[in-house]
Every structure is written in C-alpha cells, then in structure tokens.
Amino acid sequence: MTTSIDLMRRRRFAPLFVTQLLNALNDNLYKNAMVLFIVYQLYDSPEMETLISGVATALFVLPFVLFSATAGQLADMRNKTTIIRWIKFAEIIIMSAGALGLAMAARGFEVETLAIPLMFAALFAMGVHSTFFGPIKYAILPQHLEDGEVLAGTGLVEAGTYVAILSGMILSAVLTVDQSTVAVVLIAVVGYAVCRAVPPAPAQTDEVKVDWNPIRASRSLIAFSMGHLELRYSVLAISYFWAIAAILGVQFFPLAKNVLLADKQVAMVMLVAFSAGIAIGSVAINALLKGQISARHSPVSVMVMGALLIAFYFECRMWDLTPQGELFTVSEFLAQPLALLLVATLLLIAVAGGMFVVPLYAFLTTRVDKSEASRSVAANNFISSIFMAVGAGVAGVLGFFGIPLAEQLLLSLALCLVSAHLARKLYAAEQQRVL
Structure with missing residues (x-):
C-alpha cells in the first residue's frame, strides 16, 4: 500500500496536488473577500447581505450545471495536462479582472x-x-498512479480541497482588500508555474467531437452515469452527501448566532472543525482499506455520521445559556460546559463523512474505462451541484417557515439514511462484480 507521504514525494502526483490546492484556495479567497467587502463595507442591511451571498453562490455554482457535461467530454478527448495549463493561465486573467474590480x-x-x-x-x-x-x-x-495508489491520491485531493477552502475563508477575513487583490493574482501566477510540472496525460480515446450544446450534452451525461450500476450508486450517494454538507453549511452561522448565542468567530471555529474532520477522514480511509477501492465501510461511515448528527442535535437542544450582554466570543464559548463536546462531535461528523465519500470518488474513476473517467466525474459534479442547490434551498425554506435550526439538523439525518441505503446497494453491486 502506498502511503500519502509516499505520494507527496512523487512528481506524478505532487504538482497536481499543489495545483488543485491553490485552485480551491484562490476560489474561496476571492469569493469570500468579495462578499465580505460588499456586505460589511459597501452595504449595511441584512436583506442586502442575504441577496449578495445568494447571488455569489448562484453565480459560482451555475457553471457546474451548464458546462459540466462539456467539461467532461473535453477532458476525456484532449490531453488533460494541456487543459490544466490553459485553465491556470486563464485564472491569471480572471483574477486580475476580479482584483481590479475589488480595488475600484x-x-x-x-x-x-x-x-x-x-x-x-x-x-x-x-x-x-x-x-x-x-x-x-x-x-x-488513474493515468498517473498505480491501482493501489488511486484511493490514497483521491483522499489527498479531497483533504487538500477542504484545507484550501478553509484557508481561503480565513485569509479573506484576515487580509485587507488591497492585500487580497494582490494575493489572488499572485496565487494564480504560482498555480500556473506549478501546473507546468504536471506530467502529460494524453487522451485515452479516439473520440474527438465535443458536443457544445449544454442541454443535449447534459442529458447524455445523465444517461451515461445512470446506465452504469456502480457509477449510478456512487454518484447518487455522493450527491446526497453534498446535499447534507450544503444544509449544514447554510446552518453554521445562524446556528452559532441563534442557538449557541455565539459570534461569527465561533462559527469559524465550527467550520475549522468540520473541514479538519473531512481532511482527517479522507486520509484515514486509505489506511483502513489498505489502498483497496471498496464501498464496504461507506454504509457504516454514513450511519455513524447520522448517529453523531443526532448527538449534535441533542447537544444543541441542551445548550441553554445566555451570554453576558454580547454574543459569546471564542474564549467565552469554549469555557462553556458543552462547548468542547459540541466541537468534538462536529469534528467526528466530518471524519465519518470523509471516510464515507472518498472511496465513492475513487469508484468514479476506476469503475469506468479511462477514456470515460472525466465524464464520470463531470456527471457527479453536475448532479451534486443540483443536489447542493436543492439542499441549501430546502434549508432556507425551513428557516422561512420558522422551523427551529436544531430541528433542521434532522433533515440531514434523513439524507444520511438514504446515503447509507445507496452505499449498501453499491457494495452489493461491487460484490456481484467480484463474483
């Protein structure tokens, strides 16, 4: 079994890992810096805050719905490394334009x-x-790694993505606007320089014609993903997981403020715990499975996640404290009797989530021909984006109708049960294929 440390020393993995980490870092640094500046320095209204956050999220997610199918085809039919270099070069131009807007x-x-x-x-x-x-x-x-290394590589990519997301959020809160404008351009330039070291990954198919019609291509992509048994269960289970993550993401700040009676820095602590947990679970599952790509632990992992959500729900219900004047600061929050238990439970929820989802991502790229691997991932991105939007929307509707935030956590529990059922189906299909 190849360990995560071993992979990080290899040129066939390390430049790609750093490239994707910088990509996620820049996405989140720019998005959060922009939203924080508009909300806290340009406008002073809860309605405008909600509108800006909603528009920003929608604008970032919309391309995944519109162009995932085309992106998957293009990546399968062209040299992936060449595409990476063009994408990272485009990032320099995009970030320069965004930085100019921020500076203005x-x-x-x-x-x-x-x-x-x-x-x-x-x-x-x-x-x-x-x-x-x-x-x-x-x-x-799968093109750069051995079969026994794919799970470890997938776990590292997933863990790196969460670390980068968290780092981007923290940097956006710490840096000034002028510092952020410099940082996003600098990160884009470094990302392009690093991606030049990614080894070639030529197309694995003779197909060359890309369908640029997003509606027709999306229909074809859905048919492709649903027509393959293991791919279907993997995509659906991952999508339900991301719906859970979207619901929890929507709830972090209002839960901290209105249930835990704490300020936004406490919500950041909760996000740190959640992101760290996903990263830990993403790496730990490789050790547990010893590099084997299998869904055998996924049903248990998501059920443990559900059980921990129940524990988190009751911990929130038991939180019956009143801050002295203002909302709890981080130090005041951590001094409360249930605080460390709450944070630890949230961390373990995310660890279980990481252990659940990483093997399923490995299924996407190893249970289809290498010539279709990008379309497999694109199908997941397309469907997961829709599930995330629906999950976040449902959470918003529940809040609008006055459903208490703690009770909204039970919606995530129901989705955990669905995910466990799909993961069991996937493992059964896996066993059937082996037999």
Whole structure:
C-alpha cells in the first residue's frame, strides 16, 4: 500500500496536488473577500447581505450545471495536462479582472456601475474555470498512479480541497482588500508555474467531437452515469452527501448566532472543525482499506455520521445559556460546559463523512474505462451541484417557515439514511462484480 507521504514525494502526483490546492484556495479567497467587502463595507442591511451571498453562490455554482457535461467530454478527448495549463493561465486573467474590480470598489470608483459587475463577472468566470478543472483533478489520477495508489491520491485531493477552502475563508477575513487583490493574482501566477510540472496525460480515446450544446450534452451525461450500476450508486450517494454538507453549511452561522448565542468567530471555529474532520477522514480511509477501492465501510461511515448528527442535535437542544450582554466570543464559548463536546462531535461528523465519500470518488474513476473517467466525474459534479442547490434551498425554506435550526439538523439525518441505503446497494453491486 502506498502511503500519502509516499505520494507527496512523487512528481506524478505532487504538482497536481499543489495545483488543485491553490485552485480551491484562490476560489474561496476571492469569493469570500468579495462578499465580505460588499456586505460589511459597501452595504449595511441584512436583506442586502442575504441577496449578495445568494447571488455569489448562484453565480459560482451555475457553471457546474451548464458546462459540466462539456467539461467532461473535453477532458476525456484532449490531453488533460494541456487543459490544466490553459485553465491556470486563464485564472491569471480572471483574477486580475476580479482584483481590479475589488480595488475600484475599495476606492469608491464607479462602484455599482462597473466595479461590482466586474467582480461578479470574475466570480462567474472562476466558476467556469473550476467546472473545467474539476473532472480532471480526479480523472487524471488513474493515468498517473498505480491501482493501489488511486484511493490514497483521491483522499489527498479531497483533504487538500477542504484545507484550501478553509484557508481561503480565513485569509479573506484576515487580509485587507488591497492585500487580497494582490494575493489572488499572485496565487494564480504560482498555480500556473506549478501546473507546468504536471506530467502529460494524453487522451485515452479516439473520440474527438465535443458536443457544445449544454442541454443535449447534459442529458447524455445523465444517461451515461445512470446506465452504469456502480457509477449510478456512487454518484447518487455522493450527491446526497453534498446535499447534507450544503444544509449544514447554510446552518453554521445562524446556528452559532441563534442557538449557541455565539459570534461569527465561533462559527469559524465550527467550520475549522468540520473541514479538519473531512481532511482527517479522507486520509484515514486509505489506511483502513489498505489502498483497496471498496464501498464496504461507506454504509457504516454514513450511519455513524447520522448517529453523531443526532448527538449534535441533542447537544444543541441542551445548550441553554445566555451570554453576558454580547454574543459569546471564542474564549467565552469554549469555557462553556458543552462547548468542547459540541466541537468534538462536529469534528467526528466530518471524519465519518470523509471516510464515507472518498472511496465513492475513487469508484468514479476506476469503475469506468479511462477514456470515460472525466465524464464520470463531470456527471457527479453536475448532479451534486443540483443536489447542493436543492439542499441549501430546502434549508432556507425551513428557516422561512420558522422551523427551529436544531430541528433542521434532522433533515440531514434523513439524507444520511438514504446515503447509507445507496452505499449498501453499491457494495452489493461491487460484490456481484467480484463474483
């Protein structure tokens, strides 16, 4: 079994890992820096805060729905490394435009007529950029890694993505606007330099014709993913998992403020715990499976995740404290009797989630021909994006109708049961194939 440390020393993996980590870091640094600046420095209204956050999220997710099918085809039919280099070069241009918009807004120059539209245009372009990069970062692994290394590589990519997301969020809160504008361009330039070291990954198929019609290509992509038994169960189980993650993501800040009576820094602590847990679970499952790609632990992992969600629900219900005047700060929150238990439970929820989802990602690239691996990942990105949007929307509707935040956690529990059922189906299909 190849360990994660071994892979990080290999040129056939390390440059790709660093490239995708910088990609996710820049996405989240720019998006959060932009939203925080608009919400906290340009406007002062809860309605505008909600609108800006919603528009930003929608603009970033929309390209995954529109272009995932095309991205998957293109990655399968062309040299993946060449595509990576073009994508990372485009990121320099996109981030330069976004940084210009941020700098203009910070100086009050043509804020609503030019600066804000430029920032949102850059955000949409980064969504397109990530849509075309997403299928490659997983589908390229079977071309560069041995069969016993794919699970370890997939786990590292997943863990790196979460570390980068978290780092981007933290940096966006720490850096000034001017520092952020420099950082996003600098990270883009470094990312392009690093991606030049990714080894070639030529097309594994003789197909050359890409269907540029997004509706027709998406229909074909869904038919492709649903027509393959193991791929179908993998995609659906992953999609339900991301719906759970979207629901929890929507709830972090309001849960911290309205249930735990804590400030936004406490919500950041919760996000740190969740992201760290996903990273830990993503790496740990490789050791547990000893490099074998199998769904045998996935049903148990997601059921453990559900049980921990129940524990987290009761811990929130038992939280019956009133801060002295203002909301709890981090130090005041951590001094409360249930605080460490809450954070530890959230960490373990994410560990179980990482252990559940990583083997399923490995299924996407190893249970189809290498010539179809990118389309397999693209199918998952397309369907998962829809599930995430629906999950976040349902959470918003429940809040609108006054369903308490703690009770909303039970929706995630129901989705855990569905995911466990799909994972059991996947393992049964896996066993049938082996026999």
